[in-house]
Amino acid sequence: MPNKPWLSEGLTEKEYEMIVDLLDRKPTTTELGIFGVMWSEHCSYKNSKLILKNLFTEGECVLQGPGENAGIIDIGDGEAISFKIESHNHPSAVEPFQGAATGVGGIIRDIFTMGARPIANLNSLRFGELNNDKVQYLFKGVVSGISSYGNSIGIPTVGGEVYFSSAYEGNPLVNVMSVGLLKKENIATATAKGEGNSVMVVGAATGRDGIKGASFASDELSEDSKEDRPAVQVGDPFMEKLLLEASLELINTNSLIGIQDMGAAGLTSSSAEMASRGNSGIEIDISKVPTREKNMTSYEIMLSESQERMLIIPKKGKEQVVKDIFNKWDLHAEVIGRVNDDGMLRIFNGEDKVAEISAKILADEAPEYRRETKLPEYIKNVNEINANDIKSEDYNNDLLDLLSSPTIASKKWVYEQYDYMVMTNTVVGPGSDAAVIRIKGKDKALALSTDSNGKYCYLNPRRGAAIAVAEAARNIVCSGGKPLAITDGLNFGNPMNPEIYWQFKNSVEGITKACKKLDTPVIGGNVSFYNESPKGAIYPTPIIGMVGLLDSLKDKTTMHFKNEGDLIYLIGKNVEELGGSEYLELKEGKVDGYVPQLDLNLEKRVQKTVREAIKENIINSAHDCSEGGVAVNLAESCFENNLGVNIKINKEISNKALLFGESQSRIIVSISKELASKLENIAVENCVPYGKIGVVEGTQFKFNNLIKLDVEEMKVKWETAIEKKL
Amino acid sequence: MKAGVVTFPGSNCDADVFHVLKNIFNIDTKMIWYKDKNIKGYDLIVLPGGFSYGDYLRSGAIARFAKVMDPIIDFAEKGGLVLGICNGFQILLESNLLPGAMKVNDNLKFVCKNTVLTVINNKTPFTNQCEKSAAIEMPVAHGEGNYYIDKEGLKELNENNQIILKYKNKKVNPNGSINNIAGICNKERNVFGLMPHPERCSEPLITPGKSDGYNIFSSIISFINKRGGKIAK
Numbered sequence: 001m002p003n004k005p006w007l008s009e010g011l012t013e014k015e016y017e018m019i020v021d022l023l024d025r026k027p028t029t030t031e032l033g034i035f036g037v038m039w040s041e042h043c044s045y046k047n048s049k050l051i052l053k054n055l056f057t058e059g060e061c062v063l064q065g066p067g068e069n070a071g072i073i074d075i076g077d078g079e080a081i082s083f084k085i086e087s088h089n090h091p092s093a094v095e096p097f098q099g100a101a102t103g104v105g106g107i108i109r110d111i112f113t114m115g116a117r118p119i120a121n122l123n124s125l126r127f128g129e130l131n132n133d134k135v136q137y138l139f140k141g142v143v144s145g146i147s148s149y150g151n152s153i154g155i156p157t158v159g160g161e162v163y164f165s166s167a168y169e170g171n172p173l174v175n176v177m178s179v180g181l182l183k184k185e186n187i188a189t190a191t192a193k194g195e196g197n198s199v200m201v202v203g204a205a206t207g208r209d210g211i212k213g214a215s216f217a218s219d220e221l222s223e224d225s226k227e228d229r230p231a232v233q234v235g236d237p238f239m240e241k242l243l244l245e246a247s248l249e250l251i252n253t254n255s256l257i258g259i260q261d262m263g264a265a266g267l268t269s270s271s272a273e274m275a276s277r278g279n280s281g282i283e284i285d286i287s288k289v290p291t292r293e294k295n296m297t298s299y300e301i302m303l304s305e306s307q308e309r310m311l312i313i314p315k316k317g318k319e320q321v322v323k324d325i326f327n328k329w330d331l332h333a334e335v336i337g338r339v340n341d342d343g344m345l346r347i348f349n350g351e352d353k354v355a356e357i358s359a360k361i362l363a364d365e366a367p368e369y370r371r372e373t374k375l376p377e378y379i380k381n382v383n384e385i386n387a388n389d390i391k392s393e394d395y396n397n398d399l400l401d402l403l404s405s406p407t408i409a410s411k412k413w414v415y416e417q418y419d420y421m422v423m424t425n426t427v428v429g430p431g432s433d434a435a436v437i438r439i440k441g442k443d444k445a446l447a448l449s450t451d452s453n454g455k456y457c458y459l460n461p462r463r464g465a466a467i468a469v470a471e472a473a474r475n476i477v478c479s480g481g482k483p484l485a486i487t488d489g490l491n492f493g494n495p496m497n498p499e500i501y502w503q504f505k506n507s508v509e510g511i512t513k514a515c516k517k518l519d520t521p522v523i524g525g526n527v528s529f530y531n532e533s534p535k536g537a538i539y540p541t542p543i544i545g546m547v548g549l550l551d552s553l554k555d556k557t558t559m560h561f562k563n564e565g566d567l568i569y570l571i572g573k574n575v576e577e578l579g580g581s582e583y584l585e586l587k588e589g590k591v592d593g594y595v596p597q598l599d600l601n602l603e604k605r606v607q608k609t610v611r612e613a614i615k616e617n618i619i620n621s622a623h624d625c626s627e628g629g630v631a632v633n634l635a636e637s638c639f640e641n642n643l644g645v646n647i648k649i650n651k652e653i654s655n656k657a658l659l660f661g662e663s664q665s666r667i668i669v670s671i672s673k674e675l676a677s678k679l680e681n682i683a684v685e686n687c688v689p690y691g692k693i694g695v696v697e698g699t700q701f702k703f704n705n706l707i708k709l710d711v712e713e714m715k716v717k718w719e720t721a722i723e724k725k726l
Numbered sequence: 727m728k729a730g731v732v733t734f735p736g737s738n739c740d741a742d743v744f745h746v747l748k749n750i751f752n753i754d755t756k757m758i759w760y761k762d763k764n765i766k767g768y769d770l771i772v773l774p775g776g777f778s779y780g781d782y783l784r785s786g787a788i789a790r791f792a793k794v795m796d797p798i799i800d801f802a803e804k805g806g807l808v809l810g811i812c813n814g815f816q817i818l819l820e821s822n823l824l825p826g827a828m829k830v831n832d833n834l835k836f837v838c839k840n841t842v843l844t845v846i847n848n849k850t851p852f853t854n855q856c857e858k859s860a861a862i863e864m865p866v867a868h869g870e871g872n873y874y875i876d877k878e879g880l881k882e883l884n885e886n887n888q889i890i891l892k893y894k895n896k897k898v899n900p901n902g903s904i905n906n907i908a909g910i911c912n913k914e915r916n917v918f919g920l921m922p923h924p925e926r927c928s929e930p931l932i933t934p935g936k937s938d939g940y941n942i943f944s945s946i947i948s949f950i951n952k953r954g955g956k957i958a959k
Contacts, residue, residue, distance in 0.1 A: 147836050151867070152777040154738020238736050238780025330735065419838045419867040421926050421933060422775075424742045429933045438932065440745065553931065 005029075009036025015367060022361050030299045030347065031355045034362065037265035037303060038272060041529050044366035047495040048527045051370075051508050059521035061484050069110040069190055069261055071523025072182075073485045075549055077442065080184050082116035085124070085177040085450070085489040085545040087528035091232040092174040096141025100174050101149040101235040105307055107178040108155065109261035112244050113310065115188035115251045116180025119423060120437050121150050123160040123176045124450040124489065124543045128169030130406050130725040135164075138172050140726070145235075146176070147417040152237035153244065156426055157418035158435035160450050164406045167454065170533020175489040175526075177450060177545040181439065188251050190260035192271075192313045192339050193278035197257060199271070199337040200319065202326050203243045204308040206267070207292035209233050211303050220494055220532040239308040239331075246329040247310060253325070255318035262309040268302045269363075270311040272345050276363035281344040284337035286354075298347060298354040313339060373505055374498035382459055385578045385593035387654035392587060395659060395706045399631050400717055401586055402660065408582060408628045409721035410639075432558050433624050434479040436550065445556065447481030447548040453627065454539030455580045460595040461503045464580075465510030465542045467595070467664060470603045471626060472546035473518050477607045478622040478667060480555035480614050481548030483518060486511075488525035488544055493537025495529045503540040504529075511542060517600040518607075520546065557614050559623035560640035566620055566696045567676050568645060570630070572606045572666035573689040576653040582627050583660035596664045602688070603665040609686045610667050616682070618675040625666035631659040631703060633668055638701060639715045647694035647703040655706055670696055727950050729770040730758040732798070732814075734789045739775035739811065743925045747772075750928055751943055760792040769950045770807045771798055773814030775867070775923060785828060785870045786816035795821055807851055807946060808917045812868055815909070815919030823917045824910060825883070826875035831868070832902025838867040840934040841922060842894040843908055847887045850911055851949035852918040855941045862938035864922035866900050866908075871921040873903035873910075880905065886913050891920055 006016035009032050019027055019035050027035060041047055057065045063080055064072035070084035088103025104121060111118045123146055128135040150157045155178070192199070209232075250256065258278065260270045267289070275282040286301045296304075312333075314322050319335060326333035340346075345362065347355040392398055402408055415430035427445055428436035434449035451472040457464030473483040488511060493500040515522060531538040550556060561568075578584055579593020613619045625633050634645055651658050671679050676692070683690040701709045729747050733740045740757065747755040758765055765771070778789035789795070795817075802808045802823055810818040818824045831837060840863055848858040856862065875883065883889050891909035893899040899906045901921070909920030924939030926932070 144835075151836055151838075151869075152736070152738075152780065154776060236780070238777060238782070241736055241738065241777075416839050417836050419836070421838065421865055421867060421923070422738055422742065424745060424926055424929070424932055426933045427931060440749075 038362040039366040046366045055522045056515040066524045069113045082114040083179040084524045085487045086526045088174045095232045096138045097145040100142040100145030102233045103176045104149040105235045107176045111178045111180035113261045115186040116182035118155045118180040120179045121157045125162045126168040126173035149237045151419040153241045156420045167539045171531045191258040191278040192274035195341040197339040198335045200312040202333040205290040205292040207306045220530045242329040255321045257313040272359045272362040275359035281340040283346040285348045287350045288336040290332045298349045371501040372498040373502040376499035387656040390587045403718040404721035410719045413722045433475040443552045445550040447476045447479040449475040450545045452543040454541045456595045458539040461506040462510035465507040466514035468544040469514035472544045474624040476548030480557040481550045483520045483548045486546045490527045491541040493532045507542045561637045561643045561696045562620045566670040568694045570693045571690045575663040576657045577661045581662045598664045605686045605688045606665045609688045619669045619671045621670045623668045629660035638711045644698040644700040727769045729755045730768045731772045732758045734760045734778035736778045737776035743774045746925045746928045760794045765797045773810040775812030786820040789817045790821040810919040818919040829872040836869040837900045840865045847890045855945040863936045871901040873907045
């Protein structure tokens, strides 16, 4: 063994001493490798656990909260939804295609391991500015990786978001969310119980790919990171499609005690975690694991992250059922060990014992750290932004420039590469506020959205994170749904940096506050630290993936204006706020200012107003006000049907804030003249400010006497902006 | 009438076609496993979309060797109706039930969107409920839909009126296919392959909100009901 063997496993000297202490002896090479991945941030959440304990996780609809492969919520009629978001940032930074593809594969496995058939995927992506060759390479590679895996396996990619900012230049974010449907009685768990029960590995054979990926994910990216390419796994969506069908077929036979995906840290984490959950132990003979290559060492087999594999504990005597189903799908299914009752994870290579560690120590007793926090220097220097600080010559050009900035521009170039229709459930696809997916045979549907504004979270992590939750809920409401629950993908820099840890802690507090108020519990998620490149840390980016329910398909609402002559209302209030806006960055190149205020009580009432109006079936469109402000959001509602607007707002605030400010808790709706008084009544009953701001008419976009443009011209710019940059 | 939908390993539109035939049209529909050597009693066989065997080689190139293909070729040669959608079309080309070949899309990217098509021939079992020259809308979702056939073959397709669907014009052609071809049939008119997905637009509820695919299935059903399923030779 080398001098400081813990170093190559990503452990500290102190942690190594803890291990020696817990084992009462020095660990073997294989054991140390096992500790290295199990106690990595990626698997153990050692730097985040204590903070995450404060998340709001309770709710009427919650059937399974954090701690399993994925959470589950109840949607009535004996049906349930399992969903989760997960990051694959580091693999995507060094090998964008495979990194993103295996990110999709990994999260899909988490969902069908719960017994759910995945019915929709979303992805939330962050890249550097598009005018850089390396960024373009990453952007194209990631989109193509997601497209390749998701399309092949036949799960529609129905929504998500893409932001471009220099803060993500060396370290893109690739967060993938998957949503699955299951019957309540088919919920599977990842538990190993019952002494003598068999332990089976099923699916693909084990190879030398992705070894120690979990440790790699728990380190900063550097110039040398490309050397870590072997730590990136290679995806095989075809194999996973077979595994998906076989696993669901098996779960339906009621022959299982437990099933777990082999994701990060492969066989090691799946066996230790399953045993630990069941207060059991597991014994494995790695010589029985089907391998792709000859002469793999026990260390390699235990730490390989080869994709498309599962660990299964069948009920006694059901081994043949497992084999029959997997053989039908031409997949491996081998008994590699048994469950024991002494809590030990024992690894044998034939007769030789190569590791013996308590499963609990590995899975649950990793050290927990509460890292130091410090108010970041830059936050002390955040300035208030006045409209006069922004120089503008012509609002027509400003609007066109905003519409063609890649963050705001149409993401058509991206989503047309995704099959968003397969499974024939997509009622509203990508490009609206939330995707809407029907449940076949029922009148109800799901609304799905992901949201996070990294700039807001950078300038004010607590408020920025709360806004991400509020906006996700607003998107669900605008689509006709009731917000139910969230999954959070928490992306941050190095937690050892007190300023980063401060961002993390405050973001989680913001999420908690908003979730409690909006009654949308967190049912699972993912923490990704060490998102740093030589240029520094990314913006703190807590991504919120939300699931909502439409009680009836007739509630389905889109953001598009539909009828000439409809009145346009703004529900909520315009405030003089330009801090953190896209407009400020576009015009002044600055990310600065006070993040828009968020009054969660008002937010709730605004959402209630629009939800009631949708239930009454009186409004024709609803669109959340977000990046780019009212002018941009109105324009987005014009494009689908090439309808113009004539907007007249009596202003109490500056023109710039009115057009491009990003005040929260605002929703733009359109409604026929005859029904407008009903909408006003609902708003009054809910004590919500509102204003009639204009009318849908013609093919021009007119806003006070400030803007006059042809909708067609705006649309072309907005639709082709990303393609033109490539 | 009885319909069968084949599941190859990697098929992913099999359940979608099944849903339309079974739940929208109330047709007696069965799934057919790719290892089956016997298929009997069917009036229609559908080869659905997807990525059979992962399509890591040329699309459909491995699926054509699946055991089920022998009885399907036999069924087709006897005049049974075979519909190949997307990957199913690719498999029909690979198994020589239809002429020509499929190339990667000309922009080298997967494309998923709604397309406008023209019905070129409505005197077939698959389009008799469509109006001739009508513009219809159906979505595509494929990476290899760039249909190609040599000059002579194209001439033959034209002479025999085997071109059934074309993308409306070059501008809306999503893959660069020759002569904007989107769907063709064999000389006998009982085997039809197309890149667009009629099963994705047989209900107005789901995106893209059109139901022109409905007419493809209702054509087939109407034909089978009238003719008892077999084309007279």
